[in-house]
Amino acid sequence: MSVQKFIVRTLLKLPDGILIKMSGGKPLAIDGRILDARTQFLAVQGAKQPSITTLDPAAARAGTAAGLSLLDDAPRESVAVRELSVLGPGGPLAARLYTPKDASGPLPGLVFFHFGGCVIGDLDTCHTFCAMIADVAQCAVLNVAYRLAPEHKFPAAVDDALTAYRWAEAHAADLGMIAGRIGVGGDSAGGYLSAVVAQEEKRAGRAGPALQLLIYPVTDWEWKGGSMDSCANVYPLTADIMSWFAGLYLNNAAEAKDVRVSPMKEPDLSGLAPAIVVTAGFDPLRDQGAAYAEKLKAAGVPVTYRCEDSLAHAFTAMTGVVPAAKAACEKIATDVDKALN
Structure with a gap:
């Protein structure tokens, strides 16, 4: 463990009251919610660093990866991990397969896409x-690294996500998955891509995924007001960073009206895969995630929705230092278990 990681983890073991005193003196309250003390401490420290909007994409990737490595928990030893690649439309895509070590026979599957604004x-x-999902839900998880902008702008990420899901279905036996019981999921940009995959399969007249797991998803890149304003400056995702992502991902602003960019704009959501939608209380994307869940419900799609009121965006990567984030992730994994098994 690095010295920096040791210091961060030691500080975050301090009592809530002390962390709040070190983070402005009073709990952060927005829209009737109170931010988790450890997340507030991280927010204050994060605000002292240069925003990724001041960096070139390569530096932003490296800086974010270094920061997240300080916060995440260790992966579960009960899960076997295998590196592989998926044949994507622009070439091989790096991928990682997670399977419970005690699994016998094929399992339900989940194709997962990471967060990061497609950048x-x-x-x-x-x-x-x-x-964690593989362990708790007793399923095989395929983590796929799609192409990133600005080197690969829209629709590269969408094409990769759709291809990866279809590849998993075609290679289910090799992956230890049950064909027809494979879902898609992700957080933030990964949630957006999962929603689009579900829609694209319907538009193509295909059966589609068994589940769409949408964790604080981007559902409308033109969304204004509400949490986009009230949480505009909350770590780690700000409204300015969302604008920066959009500027790098899209070829032009008009593309935000495309349903493959903003799945909320699809008028007919009927017949889509059952959905698990989870938002964070301190997140500019909170309201659009909740609105998409409601629109799915109105279209007759089975939906499990929950807002983790005390947490912020990207809590899936904070399980090593924020107990509330770890508990929230455990609940999501349990939801996946109920949905796929």
């Missing part, structure tokens, strides 16, 4: 969370 992130971003 940052990699297989390590949600490594621990994918292992």
Whole structure:
């Protein structure tokens, strides 16, 4: 363990009251919610660092990866991990398969896409969370690293996500998965991509995934007001960072109206896969995630929705230092278990 990691983890073991005193003196309250003390401490420290909007994408990726490595828990030893690649439309995509070590026979599957605004992130971003899902839900999880912008702008990430899901279905036996019982899931940009995959399969007249796991998803890149304003400056995702992501991901602003960019704009959501939608209370994306869950419900789609009121965006990568984040991730994994098994 590095000295920096040791210091961060030692500080975050301090009592809530002390952490609050070190983070402005009073709990952060927005929209009737109180931010978790450890997350507030991280927010204050994060605000002291240069925003990724001041960096080039390569530096932003490296800086984010280094920061997240200080916060994440160790992956579960009960899960076997195998590196592989998926044949994508632009070439091989790095992937990682997680399978419970005590599994016998094929399992339900989940193709997972990491967060990062389609600009940052990699297989390590949600490594621990994918292992947790595989363990708790007793399923095989395929973590896929899709192409990133600005080197690969829209629709590269969408094409990769759709191809990865279809590849998993076609290679289910090799992956230890049950064909027809494979879901898609992800957080933030990964949630967005999962929602689009579910819609694209319907538009193509295919059966589609068994589940769509949407964790604080981007569902409308043009969304204004509400939590986009009230949580505009909350660590680690700000409204400015969302704008920066959009500027790098999209070829032009008009693309935000495309349903493959903003799945909320699809008028007919009927017949889509059952959904688990989880949002965070201190997140600019909170309201659009909740609105998409409601729109799915109105279309007759079975939906499990929950807002983790005390947490912020990217809590799936904070399981090593924020107990509330770890508990929230455990609940999500249990939801997946109920949905796929």
